[in-house]
Amino acid sequence: xxxKYFKQIWAHLRQDPVVSIISVLGTALSIFLIMLVxxxxxxxxxxxxxxxxxxxxxxxxxxSISNKKWGxxxxxGPMDVKIAKELYKSLKTPEAVTIYSVCTIPAVxxxxxxxxxxxxxxxTDADFWHVFDFRFIKGKPYDQVSFDAAIPSIVMAESMARQxxxxxxIIGKNVExxxxxxxIVGIVKDVSTLASTAYAQVWVPYTTTSxxxxxxxxxxxxxxxxxxxxxxxxxxxIRTECNQQLAISNKKLSEKGYKILSRNRPYDQEKKTITYxxxxxxxxxxxxxxxxxxxxxxxxxxxxxxxxxxxxRLRRRIAEIGIRRAFGSTRSKLLKxxxxxxxxxxxxxxxxxxxxxxxxxxxxxxxxxAQPYQSTFCQxxxxxxxxxxxxxxxxxxGFCFVLNLLSxxxxxxxxxxxxxxxxxxxxxx
Amino acid sequence: MNKKLxxxxxxxxxxxxxxxxxxxxxSVIMWxxxxxxxxxxxxxxxxxGFDISHCYLLDIDKLSEKSPxxxxxxKEETDEVNELINRLQRYPEIEAVSLSHWSYxxxxxxxxxxxxxxxxxxxxxxxxxxxxxxxxxxFQYRGTRGETPEQLAAMLKNxxxxxxxxxFKQKYNIKFSSLIGKQFHFDGxxxxxxxxxxxxxxxxxxDYEEAYSAKSVAFLLEKKDQNSKNELCxxxxxxxxxxxxxxxxxxxxxxxxxxNIYISQIRSFSDIRHNYQQIETNDMRNYLFGMxxxxxxxxxxxxxxxxFRTQQRRGEIALxxxxxxxxxxxxxxxxxxxxxxxxxxxxxxxxxDWNLAHAELNQAMNGTTLxxxxxxxxIMITFLLIALMIVAGNWFPARKAMKIQPAEALHEE
Numbered sequence: 124x125x126x127k128y129f130k131q132i133w134a135h136l137r138q139d140p141v142v143s144i145i146s147v148l149g150t151a152l153s154i155f156l157i158m159l160v161x162x163x164x165x166x167x168x169x170x171x172x173x174x175x176x177x178x179x180x181x182x183x184x185x186x187s188i189s190n191k192k193w194g195x196x197x198x199x200g201p202m203d204v205k206i207a208k209e210l211y212k213s214l215k216t217p218e219a220v221t222i223y224s225v226c227t228i229p230a231v232x233x234x235x236x237x238x239x240x241x242x243x244x245x246x247t248d249a250d251f252w253h254v255f256d257f258r259f260i261k262g263k264p265y266d267q268v269s270f271d272a273a274i275p276s277i278v279m280a281e282s283m284a285r286q287x288x289x290x291x292x293i294i295g296k297n298v299e300x301x302x303x304x305x306x307i308v309g310i311v312k313d314v315s316t317l318a319s320t321a322y323a324q325v326w327v328p329y330t331t332t333s334x335x336x337x338x339x340x341x342x343x344x345x346x347x348x349x350x351x352x353x354x355x356x357x358x359x360x361i362r363t364e365c366n367q368q369l370a371i372s373n374k375k376l377s378e379k380g381y382k383i384l385s386r387n388r389p390y391d392q393e394k395k396t397i398t399y400x401x402x403x404x405x406x407x408x409x410x411x412x413x414x415x416x417x418x419x420x421x422x423x424x425x426x427x428x429x430x431x432x433x434x435x436r437l438r439r440r441i442a443e444i445g446i447r448r449a450f451g452s453t454r455s456k457l458l459k460x461x462x463x464x465x466x467x468x469x470x471x472x473x474x475x476x477x478x479x480x481x482x483x484x485x486x487x488x489x490x491x492x493a494q495p496y497q498s499t500f501c502q503x504x505x506x507x508x509x510x511x512x513x514x515x516x517x518x519x520x521g522f523c524f525v526l527n528l529l530s531x532x533x534x535x536x537x538x539x540x541x542x543x544x545x546x547x548x549x550x551x552x
Numbered sequence: 553m554n555k556k557l558x559x560x561x562x563x564x565x566x567x568x569x570x571x572x573x574x575x576x577x578x579s580v581i582m583w584x585x586x587x588x589x590x591x592x593x594x595x596x597x598x599x600x601g602f603d604i605s606h607c608y609l610l611d612i613d614k615l616s617e618k619s620p621x622x623x624x625x626x627k628e629e630t631d632e633v634n635e636l637i638n639r640l641q642r643y644p645e646i647e648a649v650s651l652s653h654w655s656y657x658x659x660x661x662x663x664x665x666x667x668x669x670x671x672x673x674x675x676x677x678x679x680x681x682x683x684x685x686x687x688x689x690x691f692q693y694r695g696t697r698g699e700t701p702e703q704l705a706a707m708l709k710n711x712x713x714x715x716x717x718x719x720f721k722q723k724y725n726i727k728f729s730s731l732i733g734k735q736f737h738f739d740g741x742x743x744x745x746x747x748x749x750x751x752x753x754x755x756x757x758x759d760y761e762e763a764y765s766a767k768s769v770a771f772l773l774e775k776k777d778q779n780s781k782n783e784l785c786x787x788x789x790x791x792x793x794x795x796x797x798x799x800x801x802x803x804x805x806x807x808x809x810x811x812n813i814y815i816s817q818i819r820s821f822s823d824i825r826h827n828y829q830q831i832e833t834n835d836m837r838n839y840l841f842g843m844x845x846x847x848x849x850x851x852x853x854x855x856x857x858x859x860f861r862t863q864q865r866r867g868e869i870a871l872x873x874x875x876x877x878x879x880x881x882x883x884x885x886x887x888x889x890x891x892x893x894x895x896x897x898x899x900x901x902x903x904x905d906w907n908l909a910h911a912e913l914n915q916a917m918n919g920t921t922l923x924x925x926x927x928x929x930x931i932m933i934t935f936l937l938i939a940l941m942i943v944a945g946n947w948f949p950a951r952k953a954m955k956i957q958p959a960e961a962l963h964e965e
Contacts, residue, residue: 141948142856149852156845229611229817231805239805241817273618302805302814303619333616337781399831420581424574424846428853431570435860495831496660500823 132464139436146432147472153425153526154476154519155483159491160417161518162484162510166317166492167396169512173255173314173321180254181350181361181389182320183211184225185401188340191380199401201225203344204335210368211348211389216360219351221254223247224334226498227323233299234287242283243499244300245323246332246346254351255321262294262309265328273330277305280313283324300327315504317492319396320349322499341381342372350389358391365389399496422526429530433465437538444538445546454539461535466527473523477516484510557885557892571857572897575938578846579894579901583934584914585843590930591915592836598763601716601755602657603692604821606647606793608800609656610784611817612636623812629779632811636784639807643800645792648689651773651782655681657691657821658758658828659783667715667769668737669748672724679757679768683708684778687770688752690787696729696751704750708772712749715769722919727751746771759825760832764918780813847941854890854945862886862953869953870961879954886950890942894935902931 136143170177186202189195207222214220227243252264257278265276277300284291284307287298297304305327314322329335334345352361366385373382386404397405437444447457484491484505492503561568612633615622626632633651640649654661665680666673681687685705692701696717699707708714713736717728728751735745752770754763773782788796797818800808804815826833862869869882877885908914909922917926 139859141859145852145856145859149849152845152848152852156841159841229613231613231814231816233805239801275618301613301619301816302615302621302809331616331618333614333618420842421845424577424581424849425852427570427574427577428849428856431574431853432856432860434570435857490837493830493834495834497827497830500819500827 128464129467132467135436135440135464136468142432142436146429147468147475149425149428150469150472150523150526150530151476151479153421154473154522155479157418157421157522158477158480158515158519159483160414160421161515162480163491164414165512165515166505166509167319168392169509169514171318171509172312173257174318175256176254176351177392179352179355179357181352181358181391182347182395183207183350183365183389184347184395184398185388186342187384187386187402188342189382189384190340191382197384197402198340198343200339200343201345201347201401203338203342204329204346206342206344206372206383207346207348209372210365211350213368214350214361214364216352216357216364217350218353219250219253221248221251221349221351222329222346223251223320223349224329224345225347228334228498230301230325231299232283232287232301232325234297235299237287239299240286242324243322243501244325244327245321246329246334247326248329251326254349257314257321258312260310260312261291262307264309264326270328270330273328275300275303275305275331276308276328278309278311278326279307280324281310282313284310300325301332303331305331313504315506315509316494316497316499316501317503317505317509319494319497320347324501341376341379342383348389362389418522422522422529426526426529429526430534433531434534434537437461437534441538441541441546444541445543445548448541448543449547457539458535461538462527462531465531465535466524469523469527469530470520473519473526477519481510557889561889561892561896567861568893571853572893574853575850575894576897576901578850579897579934579938580904580908582843582846582938583901583905583930584908585839585846586934586937587909587914587926587930588839589836589843590926590933591917592760592832594917595762596759598756599753600657600759601693601753601763601766604657604825606788606790607690607821608786608788608796609819609821609824610640610786610815611819612780612782612784612813613816614780615812615814626811629813630775632813633778633780633782633784634775635810636808636813636815639810640784640786645788645796645799647787647789648686649784649786650684650687650690651778651784652681652683652687653773653777653782655683655687655770656783656785656824657755658825660828662757665769666739667719668740669731669734672720674719674767675723676765676767678719679766681768681770682773682777683770684773687785690785692787693752693755696727696753699750699752704752707749708770709749710772710774711747713746713769713771714750714752715748716754716767717751718754718764719767719769758829758832760829762917843937847937850938850941851945854942855948858886858890858946858949862949865953866956866961869956870958873956873958874962882954883950886953887943887946890946891939894938894942898931898935905931 168177183202185200186206187197187199189197204222212220212222224246227245229241230244231239232242233239249265249267249270257264260281264278265274269276277298281291284293291310293307294310296307298307316322329346337345350361352358369383369385376382390398390405394405394407397407397410444457488505489502492505494503614629617624637649637651640646654663663680664677667678685708688701688704688708693704694701695704704714715728719728720726721728732748732750734748736748737745754766755768756763756766797820800818808815872882906922906927909927912921914921
């Protein structure tokens with residue numbers, strides 16, 4: 124590979140500007156859309172603060188229960204703290220287990236001599252701060268002792284603190300949270316709504332609220348559980364342990380005719396992102412199938428286009444190919460040459476597509492990343508730590524490669540099979 | 553002219569292979585998308601059966617028992633909730649206030665029930681709406697016999713119920729209003745019965761659900777069951793609905809705090825609707841993006857292919873001109889070539905589309921995925937959209953071709 128290569132490519136591109144622009148734009152468009160699909164998935168599964176541990180967390184968002192009397196019927200929803208402790212907090216394998224309210228709840232917050240405002244509050248335990256890595260600007264989270272003692276403490280997002288006080292030097296001050304006085308213990312950097320589990324504007328210990336009293340069907344309540352494993356390798360061990368706990372709990376519940384349905388919980392991050400109802404187990408295979416179909420369409424349609432153009436272009440270079448062959452270039456070498464040439468162009472187009480993709484992600488965040496079934500009205504925010512994932516670039520490179528192979532393999536193969544004499548004469552057949 | 557063109561396409565089928573493969577693939581996918589959008593738009597346009605304009609949801613919450621402000625002497629939450637409703641009703645801006653359980657529009661939570669009258673009973677999912685009578689006034693439900701929301705509200709008592717008029721329609725093909733006055737049993741319990749007082753027009757679960765399959769029954773939310781976990785919905789008079797949330801919010805920490813109960817959030821129903829239907833909005837966005845992508849590809853493909861083709865056919869075009877073709881006829885000939893290609897591949901495309909619909913892989917509407925008018929309409933729209941792109945992509949090369957100077961081109965030959 125040397126500069127002659129690039130010079131030649133550049134000369135070819137300039138020879139027919141219209142067709143060159145079309146091929147580059149076609150490739151860029153394809154990579155742009157493919158990378159949008161990849162990015163939409165990345166924001167759901169890629170690690171970023173405060174959900175940097177996504178890859179080793181298992182979630183039990185909901186619980187499902189049935190009763191002998193109900194026939195096939197079941198009741199599904201968030202769980203009660205007591206059963207969450209019994210089923211998950213008791214596990215030995217995980218690094219940490221946290222119990223938190225299933226979604227943010229609207230809460231009223233105020234300071235003396237100012238109006239009240241509504242805020243998104245998440246009710247958590249002390250281990251929450253271990254499972255999720257918040258960036259504390261001031262202070263620190265509430266600990267196990269103050270959680271157990273139900274001391275009214277509150278952690279606040281930076282923007283919320285500024286909205287209330289105008290500054291963030293407020294550790295130790297009090298706010299009225301749901302008309303009850305809470306002591307501010309920590310200020311964290313704002314969290315994007317894309318951190319679907321950890322997002323809130325304020326966080327308080329659930330022991331200080333009355334949500335723990337909201338119980339339905341013995342085990343239902345208002346809470347979810349996240350289990351932080353030491354590594355993904357522990358997932359199967361954790362699941363086995365979960366099933367053992369479930370059997371024990373079900374034995375106790377059977378006296379009243381109840382039975383907890385497992386629905387293969389807990390789920391990993393990817394499966395959690397496609398969980399839209401508490402009453403069905405999400406079908407991860409169907410989701411994968413759907414994504415593969417989308418990728419095939421996004422690759423195949425432009426590939427046909429590009430193939431057609433590559434072929435027409437090679438047809439013009441037929442004499443050149445003849446000379447190369449006459450001077451001893453083997454078919455495989457020629458094939459490799461043509462594919463490499465077009466890969467360089469694809470790569471260039473891919474970079475353009477990726478730049479457009481990033482630009483679109485920043486400018487069209489609301490349209491692109493609005494997540495379904497959220498309890499908050501806050502719009503998602505995006506920053507480089509969320510978007511610039513190493514995996515994203517690898518995906519882009521991979522898709523460029525595949526697209527190039529799809530679009531140049533057939534024409535290159537055909538060009539390399541042309542009879543030398545015919546090729547020198549400029550004849551195609 | 554067209555016969556000649558057809559023969560030419562036949563003779564040059566080899567060079568048309570790429571573009572025809574692409575057209576076929578795009579045509580099928582485009583039809584799928586057009587069909588999806590057609591279904592979604594048609595369903596969206598069906599009457600919803602309720603009206604959320606000027607409606608708000610008030611979230612009520614209760615002080616924690618651990619709060620020093622908590623008043624443990626207050627036992628009956630119902631009284632506090634009712635006092636809150638009374639105070640809200642005194643606002644001149646507010647038209648109606650209702651309490652309900654898992655009932656307001658665009659709420660994902662629901663419960664269902666089974667319903668039976670004589671030997672008739674339902675097979676499908678019937679949503680249970682447990683409401684105070686004014687719920688009809690807040691969301692403007694209307695009766696199938698022309699009852700106003702006020703009349704419906706007056707008819708809902710503790711020994712009656714009201715249901716959507718389509719409950720027995722598909723199964724028994726009878727109007728539900730013909731059963732008014734009859735006793736019904738619920739969930740297989742034959743010891744208690746409620747009298748059907750009226751039927752209302754079908755109420756959709758969301759904008760994208762068909763009225764056809766949205767069936768519901770409304771029961772009275774009795775006083776003893778009213779508490780702070782219920783949903784408090786209000787309708788504001790249209791003329792007064794300006795800056796309403798901040799105005800009401802000012803009173804929330806004082807006049808509207810009753811005993812241990814307070815309002816934690818006020819949301820307009822248009823916001824709730826927007827949030828709840830985000831998944832549909834996202835799907836629609838994805839399909840529209842996909843459609844744009846396919847159309848642009850057709851544009852690029854045609855532009856590229858015909859760009860080469862006019863260069864290769866310089867001699868041929870010059871010959872046409874020399875034999876008396878006008879510039880316009882050359883232009884039209886090239887455009888028709890693209891359209892004709894599309895027409896040819898539309899035949900296999902329609903067969904594939906028909907099979908897709910027959911296999912029920914597309915969206916269902918009115919209980920079917922394959923209805924003649926819908927199928928023909930979506931095929932036509934697909935053809936038209938792709939044809940437009942073909943003309944756009946072909947325009948540039950065709951114009952170039954018609955400017956060819958016959959003498960020069962033939963001289964080169």
